[in-house]
Amino acid sequence: MKVEDFDMFCTMLKQRSGLVLTKDKAYLLESRLMPVARKWNLKTLDELAATVRARKDENLLKDITEAMTTNESSFFRDQKPFDQFKQVVLPALLESRATKKSIRIWSAACSSGQEAYSLAMMLSEDSVRLNGWRIEIVGTDLSSEMVEKSRAGIYTQFEVQRGLPITMLVKYFKQTGDKWQLSPQIRQMATFREYNLLTDLSPLGQFDVVFCRNVLIYFDQPTKTKVLEAIAKQMPSDGVLYLGGAETVLGITDRFKPMEGQRGLYVLP
Incomplete structure (x- = not known):
């Protein structure tokens, strides 16, 4: 070339x-x-x-x-962020949002939707405690192909074997030929749309929790700063941001600080 x-x-x-x-x-x-x-x-x-x-x-x-663009994802990828969500983030939100009973979660650069659907399955498992709550999960990606795949909720045998507990496969998926499709119950818990992180994020609205994992590693520092500061504007004062294990806000922006004792979680200062 x-x-x-x-x-x-x-x-x-x-x-x-x-x-x-x-x-x-x-x-x-x-x-x-x-x-x-x-x-x-x-x-x-x-x-x-x-x-x-x-x-x-x-x-x-x-x-x-x-x-x-790199479309790498898997169900319950790295596991710890999902454990943190269940044990730390969700209990705090259930307490702080007890009056309005509404939580919005954003899976940014969602690839083929496994992160958003992992959260949906977790929340479905907790349906008794969440009875009466409105939980909205929004997945966005630059790729229209990935957005369409996410909406379909159809995955290969290889994809469902990566990180997905067998109990959830049996409970929430139906085999169609050599593929597996998520149940309508789980698919309707998440919406997906094509969106570019470099554009104005305000039309997406506010999110209590933002998963933006393993995205910033592909950007230069000014772009990382721009994206993080734009995300901060879309979060309430007690919102929580997830980044990937190799990512940080330190030296990039002062709009976030690490959550004490929780690796990979960031809050507004």
Whole structure:
């Protein structure tokens, strides 16, 4: 790939998704963009780059952006955040929201929906305590393909074997051919929409809990700051933010501080 084409794709991807690619990732760019080139009946990445420059076709730009985003997820990924939710976060919210009986949860960059549905299954298991409560789970992702997959709630055997307890598989899924589909009861607990974290977040409304795990690692520091400060504006004073194990707010923003004694959880100062 020509240097000027690599730079053009990198600039476009950073503007559209926040993704930062270094020169040693040229192979990754090439491997993921060749299928896009073929889809658009282009023989080489040179042709793809020339077409991007000439046409500025939004559908093409969207295909390129989605091809480069990392859609890695699993049910109950890393487990500890879900234990913290059950043991620390939810009890505090049930106490502080006892009057309005309403909780909103956001799974940002939700990929194919496993995080949101893991929360939905957990909350369903706690249905007696939550009787009369309105719990809203919203999953958003840059990729329209991932949003559609999330809404369908259909997963492969490999996907349901990663982190999902067998008891929940039996209770909440129905096998259809070689795939597994979540029950309508769980699917209706979560809504999914296409949304870019780099855009104005205010239309999403306020969230009591935000899961934004393993997303910031792909951004440069100014973009991390921008996203975290935008998220802070969408949270009440006692809201809770989840980040991934390799992520932090320290040195990036003062809009959040670590929750005492709870690794990976952040609160407003």
